Amino acid sequence: MNHQQFESWIFEQNDLSSEEKNALENHIRQCSTCNDLNNKWQVIDQHLHSLSDLSPAVGFTQRWKTDLAERKQQAQRKNTVKILFILLMVAIILFFSLLFIYYKNTSPIEIVSNLIQMFLQISIRLNIIKQSLIPLFNSLPVFVPLLGWLLLSSGFFLLVISWLLLIWRVSTQGVFLK
């Protein structure tokens, strides 16, 4: 039998049959290298089996709970960003698909001329609105007192602030569902 086999047996003495154990004992008596290895291994094996039971610092479970809450929040934030990104992508794809369907039988020159026409019409309409609103704003101060203007503008300002806060909260902390 080769030397390598005995070396393996030294490490696995609990799994050996009685015949194998006898063969190993005989070999160890004759071979000084295997005898040394066996002596060393007996000591190591004993120490490996008696490794002490270490404990984490006190409060491990509490730290786990805190950690879990933080990780869940992070996961929610990631999810919100992911959903917003998907919605944005869907909107972009939808927009370009509709654009393609609408203009699929139109030449590029026609598209450009249509766009110019559309912008012109928008600017004309905006101008008409502006023309009709200017006399109204000129005459309004007579009917609405200064305090009324102040109240209206502060209300509008508060609405804008709360809207921005809401967007910030949803994007950073996500939406909590009970």
Add this chain to the structure above:
Amino acid sequence: MDDQISEWIKLSLSGDDEAFAKIVEKYNKNVYNMCYRMLGTPQEAEDAAQESFWRAYQALKRYDFKRSFITWLLSIAAHYCIDLQRKKKFTSFSIDQLTETNIASDAPSPETLASQSEHEKYIQQLLNSMHPKDKAVLILRYYHECSEKEIAESLSISVSAVKSRLHRARKILAEKWKSEQEIAHYHERKRNESSAI
């Protein structure tokens, strides 16, 4: 499997985080010990144990009730520690370099050290110098007393691979192991060095 553990797992799956906290309370020592033996420092072991429980929490729906829960949990911890050490580009060093390692910078807390024998500290130093997977096999076999089949399942390797890794790990330990006198001398020298500083 323990009925209570089964119940806690089912409750956790239905969204009861307190039930999972009970699992953490019950098994934190096992997971922490696995991580400590794998990584060698209390801080790294704490972080790795927390991360292992988080991974187990996320993967709980994939848990097979036929398997031993503790083996499943330890396999998550072992895989995480192996990955961590691979990322750190773990380098094996010789026993001569090992004796020159500054224990103070890498050593467990005084409380942990007090509970460990000189031999145990020496074994931990030897473990630190081993290949992560060999080390995991050895820890699962000796500290957690897992069977070769359980180790194979935990580390996603074959039983023959477990046997060969176990043999290699044991051989490395035996080759690097110094005599009792040498270990005592080594620790004495370290103590003198640190007191001189």
